[in-house]
Amino acid sequence: MKASVWIAVFCLALSAFAAPPPKPKLVHWMDYTEALEKAKNSKKLIFVDLYADWCVPCRIMDANTYSDPTVASLLNTRFISTKLDVDSQDTIVCDGKRKTVQRCYFDVWNLTVLPAFVLIAPKGLSIMTIKDSFTAEEMKYLLYQILEKEKEWISK
Incomplete structure (x- = not known):
């Protein structure tokens, strides 16, 4: 009897240290090339999340910011959302130029830090x-600020 009590206590103690289940992915991230194509027809802005597997703040945003229902809803309904790994050697079109994701990040978008984001007009x-x-609250504010300029930027 004592052994079963100790086993139960041990199992409860272990469960207290178990990692919480991962939050579901609420944002529907599209392939970048498909996002460019879809934007031409839908007249929506493209929101590009630039990340790297080694970027800790990027992972924190994935876990906390993009799992916020309001942030996810805005990105899913008002934008065409896509993610690009800056370490990728895949070739994409950025501002009409065919380059690797890494070269777009450095040369075209003039970025050097992560996380980073690019807003792209429907024409690419x-x-x-x-x-x-x-944070989720900061991202909501940013997205609402972008949407205030949406009509002006859609025509670019």
């Missing part, structure tokens, strides 16, 4: 780059 030209890590 970048409108702005943003460099920072955001």
Whole structure:
């Protein structure tokens, strides 16, 4: 009897230290090339999340910012959302130039830090780059600010 009590206590103690289950991915991230194509027809801005597997703030944003229901809803309904790994050697089109993701990051978008974001008009030209890590509340504010300029930027 004592052994079963100790086993139960041990199991409870272990469960207290278990990692919480991962939050579901709420944002529907599209392939970058598909996002460019879809933007031409839908007249929506493209929100590009630039990340790297080694970027800790990027992983924190994946776990906390993008799992926020309001942030996810905004990115899913008002933008075409895509992610690009800056360490990738895949070739994409950025501002009309065919380059690797890494060269777009450095040469075209003039970025050097992560996390970073690029806002792209439906015609495929970048409108702005943003460099920072955001909480869910900060991201909501940023997205609402972008949406205030949406009509002006859609025509670019």
